[in-house]
Amino acid sequence: MRSLTNKKKIMAKDFEIPQLPTYIEIPHINEGVMEGDGPFKAVEEFQTPLGFPGEKVDNWQEVAIAKMGELKSKYRSIQVFLDSCVKCGACTDKCHYFLGSSDPKNMPVARQDLFRSVYRRHFTFAGKYFPKLVGAKELDEGMLDDWYNYFHQCSQCRRCAVFCPYGIDTAEISMAAREVLDAVGVGQKYCNQILGKAITIGNNLGLPEPALRDTLLDLEEEIEEETGVAVKYPLDVKGAEILLITPSADFFAEPHIDGLIGYGKVFHQDGVSWTMSSYASEGANFGMFIGSYDVMRKAALRIRKAALDLEVSRVMVGECGHAWRVAYSFWNTLSGVGSGGSDEYSLKLQDQLDSRYPQPQHIIEYTHDLISRGKLEFDKSENDDRTVTFHDSCNVARATNMGGIPNGQFILPREVIKAVCNNYVDMERGTIMESTFCCGGGGGLLTDDLMEIRIKGALPRMQALKEVEKTSGVDTLAAICAICKSQFSKVLPKFDFDPYMIVSVHQLVSEAIILDKPQTIDSEPEEVAEEINN
Ligand code: SF4
Numbered sequence: 001m002r003s004l005t006n007k008k009k010i011m012a013k014d015f016e017i018p019q020l021p022t023y024i025e026i027p028h029i030n031e032g033v034m035e036g037d038g039p040f041k042a043v044e045e046f047q048t049p050l051g052f053p054g055e056k057v058d059n060w061q062e063v064a065i066a067k068m069g070e071l072k073s074k075y076r077s078i079q080v081f082l083d084s085c086v087k088c089g090a091c092t093d094k095c096h097y098f099l100g101s102s103d104p105k106n107m108p109v110a111r112q113d114l115f116r117s118v119y120r121r122h123f124t125f126a127g128k129y130f131p132k133l134v135g136a137k138e139l140d141e142g143m144l145d146d147w148y149n150y151f152h153q154c155s156q157c158r159r160c161a162v163f164c165p166y167g168i169d170t171a172e173i174s175m176a177a178r179e180v181l182d183a184v185g186v187g188q189k190y191c192n193q194i195l196g197k198a199i200t201i202g203n204n205l206g207l208p209e210p211a212l213r214d215t216l217l218d219l220e221e222e223i224e225e226e227t228g229v230a231v232k233y234p235l236d237v238k239g240a241e242i243l244l245i246t247p248s249a250d251f252f253a254e255p256h257i258d259g260l261i262g263y264g265k266v267f268h269q270d271g272v273s274w275t276m277s278s279y280a281s282e283g284a285n286f287g288m289f290i291g292s293y294d295v296m297r298k299a300a301l302r303i304r305k306a307a308l309d310l311e312v313s314r315v316m317v318g319e320c321g322h323a324w325r326v327a328y329s330f331w332n333t334l335s336g337v338g339s340g341g342s343d344e345y346s347l348k349l350q351d352q353l354d355s356r357y358p359q360p361q362h363i364i365e366y367t368h369d370l371i372s373r374g375k376l377e378f379d380k381s382e383n384d385d386r387t388v389t390f391h392d393s394c395n396v397a398r399a400t401n402m403g404g405i406p407n408g409q410f411i412l413p414r415e416v417i418k419a420v421c422n423n424y425v426d427m428e429r430g431t432i433m434e435s436t437f438c439c440g441g442g443g444g445l446l447t448d449d450l451m452e453i454r455i456k457g458a459l460p461r462m463q464a465l466k467e468v469e470k471t472s473g474v475d476t477l478a479a480i481c482a483i484c485k486s487q488f489s490k491v492l493p494k495f496d497f498d499p500y501m502i503v504s505v506h507q508l509v510s511e512a513i514i515l516d517k518p519q520t521i522d523s524e525p526e527e528v529a530e531e532i533n534n
């Protein structure tokens with residue numbers, strides 16, 4: 001057993017950063033150590049645009065129970081998950097937030113029980129008549145506070161579900177709880193404020209078209225100056241073949257923008273026509289985090305409209321973990337990208353999209369395919385100053401696939417990295433692929449008011465990283481998720497790592513790719529002469 005004490009303190013808030021252990025051990029339980037008010041709550045201006053009450057409604061208990069009933073009938077999985085837990089305990093030590101915080105309510109089964117106990121009280125015979133016997137509880141103020149607090153200490157990573165013999169998915173229960181909270185007017189500021197911008201302006205940052213266009217033009221200039229090649233970052237090009245939907249962090253923040261630079265270079269080398277859309281310039285869809293199908297759909301429909309208006313034949317997704325989950329798992333029924341959707345616009349889009357390609361397709365699948373067909377050339381030595389490891393992002397790892405092959409979501413990113421880097425090492429097997437540990441900032445937790453749980457939740461990933469740093473000299477952590485990249489930039493230094501060691505996979509591609517140089521005025525006569533001589 002290890003102690004979670006440490007000398008280091010964070011300036012802004014007085015909490016202790018856990019020391020990295022030699023290996024992950026189950027911590028002593030510290031009841032209530034993460035109790036609190038939860039993240040900042042959304043005020044009216046962030047609630048009402050999403051269709052939620054502006055503040056906590058007077059009859060909130062009645063509304064909450066009615067909402068639970070609605071969700072129980074709408075999503076059969078919720079009722080199955082709530083009814084089937086046998087308290088075997090297999091999930092208890094699988095959550096990074098429990099391992100990092102030691103608060104027993106961060107054990108997945110205990111987190112579920114916050115919801116399950118109320119479900120039992122109101123929706124089961126035994127819970128109605130013999131509540132104490134079956135652990136049924138009322139939804140009172142204390143329980144509501146616990147819901148708000150502890151369901152915002154779940155990144156919906158689904159690691160616990162991998163180890164549950166019944167496949168109970170705490171992420172879905174967490175989404176349902178957040179949906180109930182929004183229905184009674186107790187929403188989370190971070191997610192709901194962002195969603196308001198995404199569904200009205202088209203991206204999480206509220207970046208208007210002129211700002212986006214300027215950013216992309218600046219990027220083109222910088223790349224041409226650096227490489228001598230006119231790599232383009234097109235916006236709103238009607239008739240382009242590919243519409244790229246990428247997280248808006250790619251437009252400005254490090255290390256994300258280096259990934260965007262890489263996508264552009266790959267498109268350039270392939271010679272394909274592509275575009276981004278100022279109307280739908282966001283891949284992230286926080287509607288999934290708050291459990292709201294309606295809000296998730298509003299964001300997804302902007303993408304459908306952009307695809308129809310721009311008359312593209314392919315839709316591609318950039319490096320964003322939950323965006324890929326929403327695209328891969330839900331876009332078909334949300335928007336008609338893929339095989340689902342039967343409304344007029346879905347059918348029109350399906351007719352328009354080229355069925356010879358996966359719809360949607362991940363940028364990793366695209367680059368991997370070009371590499372496999374020998375269409376890209378690399379100088380791997382450009383990355384020889386790095387020893388790289390790969391962090392499997394939760395939503396990609398446990399909720400999607402790539403390449404249409406079993407475990408493709410683990411294989412393809414690694415093969416892309418190995419095609420552009422000579423030095424690659426995996427972290428310990430129990431911490432990657434389907435067992436990957438969350439970065440600690442997913443599921444709508446990437447806000448500074450949740451910094452304590454973000455740092456504590458990062459502990460298992462940091463421990464595995466420290467191990468390969470020690471044993472193999474790993475100095476670069478690659479990821480294909482915008483949230484992971486932002487989270488790691490913040491938490492790496494808390495555990496004595498270089499914050500710049502986190503990179504986009506397409507940054508590694510960008511550094512190694514050999515671009516066709518256009519003929520310059522100086523080189524032209526020589527090349528022409530050479531051709532004549534040949
Ligand atoms: S989904 Fe992830 S964060 Fe949530 S309880 Fe399970 S392991 Fe923890």
Ligand code: SF4
Pocket residue numbers: 084085086087088089090091092108109163164165166167168
């Ligand atoms: S592993 Fe599954 S069945 Fe066992 S306690 Fe956890 S949720 Fe319940």
